[in-house]
Amino acid sequence: MAQVRDQWTGRAGFIMAAVGSAIGLGNIWRYPYVAYENGGGAFLIPYFFALLTAGIPILLLEYALGHGHKGSSPLAYRRLSKKWEWLGWWQALIAFLISTYYMVILAWALSYTWFSFGTQWGGDTEKFFFDQYLGVTDSFWNFGGLQMNVVIPLLLVWIFVYFVMRQQAHKGIERLSRIIMPILIVMMIIITIRGVTLDGATVGLNALLTPDFGALIHPEVWVAAYGQVFFSLSVGFATMITYASYLKKDEDLSNSGLIAALSNSGFEFMAALGVFGALGFLAAQSGVDVQGVVASGVGLAFVVFPQIINELPWLNSMFGVLFFGSLVFAGLTSVVSIVEPAISAIRDKLGTTRTAAVNWICGSSFVISFLYATKGGINYLDLIDHFLNSYGLLVGAVLMTIAVAWTSRKVRDLQSHINRVSDVHIGSWWVICISVVTPLVLFIMTGMNIWEELQAPYGDMPYSGILIMGYGSLLLALIAAVIFHHMEWKANMEPVQFNEKEGA
């Protein structure tokens, strides 16, 4: 029986969902540090360059693949060329694996929203997070059993996400994004205003924005800019392919893509001001320079920010609720977007109902997520995150550009499709970026990651762990992708060629 494909209510719903997907934890805890470490204000130059030559082009490529071929990522690739269907599965499965630990980080953020009332983390925020809250074990292979502090919020987050995912895209994901995104933006504006008006904030803002143009001669700075743009825009996950496939037939792609990309970048630029204003305040209170307090990722959110909140002169709890609440909101709209590609793919391939696909995908992700809710969970999370991002996403994106531009040679067709439906027409620059610039840069980034891997084991982790969990997760995704590739299409969704659809 032919399925009725989910559909957004309109362009605004799609943009909200796409922006919700792109704006995630990395915008708040990754961009500020990357900018600070790579030339400060001068980082904006490679950042803009990367946005225009890789971020926006690859985002539009994914929109065109999903919208033009009207299918989840495996179906879209199959319609591009039969031999590339496995790549669609690979991208959807990498996103699925990322969702398993992303949920646990959301659980931490939910816990810390609660801990913000009365600053329950106390004076030693590092000890509280690692020893009391996570109860981290002393060796990698010591799982240490489930940590109930994490399990309970994890269950709450899963229940919420499950009920969102059960709804059709316009009732679940779109409604969630329409409600949460405006609230998140208001919360971040308040955080930023508070951050930049604290005593000592100027020191932090100077550290973030003072340009070091000399840094631009270092290739690592440019690679960092491309990496930030790539990971921040939610490309390579198959999410944007899936989301674009839910658009109506003649809905705009290019202007929507520009709005989504600039919303994402504008948000992280604003978040960086708030974060570095607050870091400048902490540095002033501690009598050290910004270098002494700066951090990124989990350390910034769960160790340094609680310290900042402790030091605030007034409304400490409210600032804590705003900050950790914004992490929860940013994470929620992102996590639904990385679960959706696998759900959509299963529905297309097996012809199942949405509920059945959600039960399978959310159920599997739910079970795996408990690995990261153990006392050793943060080690596994860190390792698997490194491998899935450094190789899973990057290799998938390199192959996507090769599949479109070099083996199928459909890049001009996709350009025509974008221009046919869009307000802003894209020119040959897009074709050059997708055919040459983007694959080249992504290839260099992958090569640099492999080179670093060969120098020393990631994070001083045991080789057994790297082999089993790091390479193992990639191998698992590859095997599953190949198996799905060879399975029979049970739904009545016979692959058609892109050009045939265009003429239809």
Next chain:
Amino acid sequence: MNTGAIVMLVLGATGLWGGLAYFLWYAWRCSKKKQNVNPS
């Protein structure tokens, strides 16, 4: 804040937030035009 930092702040804000404002306005203008062409 030092001059260099202020300049980069203005450049970043203009490029990102200004760019976003422009494309939002452009989308609004195009949808208005389409509505005028096809009022139904």
